[in-house]
Amino acid sequence: MKKTVVAACLGLGAVLVLNNGCVSTGGSAMETHTKGIESVTEEEYVVTKKPVDRHYIGYVWSKQFGPVEDTNNPVEIRVKKERSFKGVQQDFAFNVGLALGARPVAAPVMGEAGIQGGSVEKSKLEGLEIITPVNIADVPFEPDYNYITEALRLSNFRIGDEKSNKASIGVTAGSVAGSGTAVAEAGSSARRGTEGEGLVVAYRLQTIDKGSYIKKDSGFVPLQLDKNIDLPAGNVVVRSRLQTIEPGAGKSLPRNVLWACARANAMSRDMLAAWLVEVKPLDPKRKTLTIAFPAFPKVEECQNYSGVIFSRIDPLTDRIIRQKVGITVIDAEVNDVLKPTAFDARVTVSDESFKIKTVTPADL
Incomplete structure (x- = not known):
């Protein structure tokens, strides 16, 4: 041989x-x-x-x-x-x-x-x-x-x-x-x-695979401070609030909070107040997601968030099934004592399912 x-x-x-x-x-x-x-x-x-x-x-x-x-x-x-x-x-x-x-x-x-x-x-x-x-x-x-x-x-x-x-x-x-x-x-x-x-x-x-792509969107729904907003299309409840941050005084952000942008995350130690948007699934098997937007000091370019809050593979259909949330803060202000004076925000939840396919060098 x-x-x-x-x-x-x-x-x-x-x-x-x-x-x-x-x-x-x-x-x-x-x-x-x-x-x-x-x-x-x-x-x-x-x-x-x-x-x-x-x-x-x-x-x-x-x-x-x-x-x-x-x-x-x-x-x-x-x-x-x-x-x-x-x-x-x-x-x-x-x-x-x-x-x-x-x-x-x-x-x-x-x-x-x-x-x-x-x-x-x-x-x-x-x-x-x-x-x-x-x-x-x-x-x-x-x-x-x-x-x-x-x-x-x-x-x-x-x-x-x-x-x-x-x-x-x-x-x-x-x-x-x-x-x-x-x-x-x-x-x-x-x-x-x-x-x-x-x-x-x-x-x-x-x-x-665009031929398999399916999307259902709830549309943009207004948020209100300290009130639950039901989104039946996404089977979730959304609640927003203002959280002041005082180290050592028992006022701090929840664990595993997600900042809406990288700059806010880098500034998180200097943040004194944040707008928190809590997305809570009605399915007990899924986790609650909390997104934070800077309230004080304010970060102008950090007023939008979009991300996947749930994803899985369906082994029977080989489809990826996921849920996404999009949040836009249109106007939000606090006064000198960190009390809210304005809050106008929108939330949307979308459900998607699709298959994926391999891209060959000849396809590029």
């Missing part, structure tokens, strides 16, 4: 997987990398322009800019990491990593470019992780946008010289740190930058 040997051809040479020997072609590493894409699992993955050490799960994908980060509404999704034992995925991610200039963590002892077949297979087996959301229903899908729902990560690879596109390969692959199955972490900003051990080389993109 022939042994498979992976040959690393430096500079502008192509990285190929052959039965015997090393072949150098006139194509660039990016051309080789592109050819590798065409044959992998029916083109299910979109390849990064360069390896990165952030997974960006849940982010919107732009054809021109890649993952798009919204600083006002940061994406925080719990993810899980699992090893891939699929040969096609391993070959694809391994070769793409080499073509983009990545290399195994362990450097060659004598600077030789070339690795034993057994070392290659060991590196692939230990090194490839698939990062996905713990609950894909947490991805903030919106119609017409593509979202990152899976990342292929080479956990024992790194970029040795970011400016060079040479693939320098060690004799053996280093041990994998933190590559256990189903390891959960929150958000995608735990690892930053474009250099480091553990590199994402490809994404799976998914979008709402």
Whole structure:
């Protein structure tokens, strides 16, 4: 039986997987990398322009800019990491990593470019992780946008010289740190930058199947301070109030309150009063959500909130079912003694259900 040997051809040479020997072609590493894409699992993955050490799960994908980060509404999704034992995925991610200039963590002892077949297979087996959301229903899908729902990560690879596109390969692959199955972490900003051990080389993109999209909206309903507002269409009760904040005096915000914007969250320690909007589901299995808007000091650009308050997957229909709330504060003022002088706000609750589909590189 022939042994498979992976040959690393430096500079502008192509990285190929052959039965015997090393072949150098006139194509660039990016051309080789592109050819590798065409044959992998029916083109299910979109390849990064360069390896990165952030997974960006849940982010919107732009054809021109890649993952798009919204600083006002940061994406925080719990993810899980699992090893891939699929040969096609391993070959694809391994070769793409080499073509983009990545290399195994362990450097060659004598600077030789070339690795034993057994070392290659060991590196692939230990090194490839698939990062996905713990609950894909947490991805903030919106119609017409593509979202990152899976990342292929080479956990024992790194970029040795970011400016060079040479693939320098060690004799053996280093041990994998933190590559256990189903390891959960929150958000995608735990690892930053474009250099480091553990590199994402490809994404799976998914979008709402618009033919399956169903939405029911309650319309905007006025809020009144200290009064319950029933929204039968959403099966929720909404109540708003003004909360003064006096540290040490027993007057503080409820736990797990969500600030309506990132700036308000950053200023929360200096906040003396806040408008609280409590969304309470009538279903006892669901949790109450409290959204806070700055009352004093006032933050002009923090008067709108939109977010998912409930989401799940229906296993019988393969549909994502979720409920969203939107709140707009039109006018809200307090006087010098932090008493309300004006409050005009609207709330809307919408129920959505839809299926999702994979976006291939040819669709972009």
